[in-house]
Amino acid sequence: MDDRKSESEANKKDLLCDSNEDRSENSEPLSKNQQKKLDRYLAVSGHKKEKRKEERQRRREKFKEKRQNGEEKPKDITKQEQLDRLVASKENGIKVCIDLQYHKIMTPKEIQRLSNQLKRVYGSNKASLKPFNLTFSSLKRDGQIYETCIEKISGFAHFQVNMIEESVEEEFDVEKLVYLSPDADKYLEDLEPDAIYVIGGIVDDTVQSKMSLQFIEAVQAECRKLPIPLYMERKDGGGGTFKQILTVNQVFDILLKFQETKSWPEALKAGVPARTGFVCKELS
Numbered sequence: 001m002d003d004r005k006s007e008s009e010a011n012k013k014d015l016l017c018d019s020n021e022d023r024s025e026n027s028e029p030l031s032k033n034q035q036k037k038l039d040r041y042l043a044v045s046g047h048k049k050e051k052r053k054e055e056r057q058r059r060r061e062k063f064k065e066k067r068q069n070g071e072e073k074p075k076d077i078t079k080q081e082q083l084d085r086l087v088a089s090k091e092n093g094i095k096v097c098i099d100l101q102y103h104k105i106m107t108p109k110e111i112q113r114l115s116n117q118l119k120r121v122y123g124s125n126k127a128s129l130k131p132f133n134l135t136f137s138s139l140k141r142d143g144q145i146y147e148t149c150i151e152k153i154s155g156f157a158h159f160q161v162n163m164i165e166e167s168v169e170e171e172f173d174v175e176k177l178v179y180l181s182p183d184a185d186k187y188l189e190d191l192e193p194d195a196i197y198v199i200g201g202i203v204d205d206t207v208q209s210k211m212s213l214q215f216i217e218a219v220q221a222e223c224r225k226l227p228i229p230l231y232m233e234r235k236d237g238g239g240g241t242f243k244q245i246l247t248v249n250q251v252f253d254i255l256l257k258f259q260e261t262k263s264w265p266e267a268l269k270a271g272v273p274a275r276t277g278f279v280c281k282e283l284s
Contacts, residue, residue: 082126086160089125093133094191096255098248099168099179100201101138102211103145110203115149117203120249122159128256135162136201137171145201169219172196177221180251182244183213188224191259199251226254231265232278242277 030038073081098121103111118136125131139146146163149156164171179198180188191197198221200212216223228244246254254271261267265280272278 083160085129085131086126089131089133090160090162091133093131094193094259095135095172095196096132096252097135097137097168097172097196097198098201098252099137099198099212100145101167101215102200102202102204103138103143105211106203108144108148111144111148112152114145114201114203114248115152117248118149118201119153119156121252122161124249124253124256126160128260130259132256132259133162134160135164135171137164137166137168139163140165168196168198169221174219174221177219179212179216179221179223180225181210181212181216181223182225182246183210184223184225186224187227187230189227191255197255199248201248203247226251226268227264228268228272228278231268231281232272233281235277235279239277244276246272 029035098118100114106114121134125134168177173196176194176196177198178188178192178195179200181200202211204211213223226244226246234242250271250273254267257270258264258267265283268278269280
């Protein structure tokens with residue numbers, strides 16, 4: 001699963017750093033075209049930072065206003081309620097596992113992006129009124145994924161997540177596994193309380209086809225894909241990637257939304273990025 005937007009921003013930053021290093025070492029000025037591109041990037045990035053700053057300020061003011069009107073709970077109470085729900089989910093929540101066995105085929109940059117997706121997964125689960133019983137499998141304490149998460153994510157070691165070094169097929173009954181893969185033949189129809197839903201923890205810039213499917217076939221687990229073609233279609237006028245390969249956190253958020261609404265159109269609309277070019281079909 002890939003995060004193209006994050007990749008694009010990362011590449012731009014790399015180019016900017018490379019450009020600064022080259023000028024320092026070689027003292028060669030940029031060409032007019034290069035300088036224009038650099039100026040555009042700095043202007044856009046500066047504008048985005050300003051917009052994010054304004055959005056944070058609006059959220060603070062909105063939160064303050066709600067607190068004053070008695071509409072918003074104090075943060076310590078909210079955090080405790082979230083913690084209580086996460087603890088309770090380990091007893092009664094639907095099981096969702098992020099399979100982190102693919103670290104050997106990922107580059108350090110891909111692992112860093114994966115760690116960011118895991119952070120978003122946990123954030124979504126924590127904010128949910130009905131969180132999943134969440135597991136990170138094949139998470140070796142001396143492995144690069146764990147070390148990257150510890151370095152990049154504050155408080156990662158204390159996340160209310162089942163962090164295990166065992167593989168998904170070692171930890172769970174294979175007959176209850178439902179592995180999500182865009183290469184599956186069958187669609188996911190519902191979430192069953194006794195099943196374990198597995199999302200492959202893959203960030204792959206080369207998009208190697210059927211990577212998780214090979215593992216699924218080897219362990220003979222059930223395989224399903226999100227029903228995107230059943231409820232979504234290409235928007236008029238084109239303009240999109242039309243790829244059904246989503247990031248780990250996007251798939252997770254879709255499952256959370258479906259559990260909440262029991263509606264695939266609502267879940268897919270909330271989780272499938274607009275840049276893919278997919279829109280929900282109109283119900284006749």
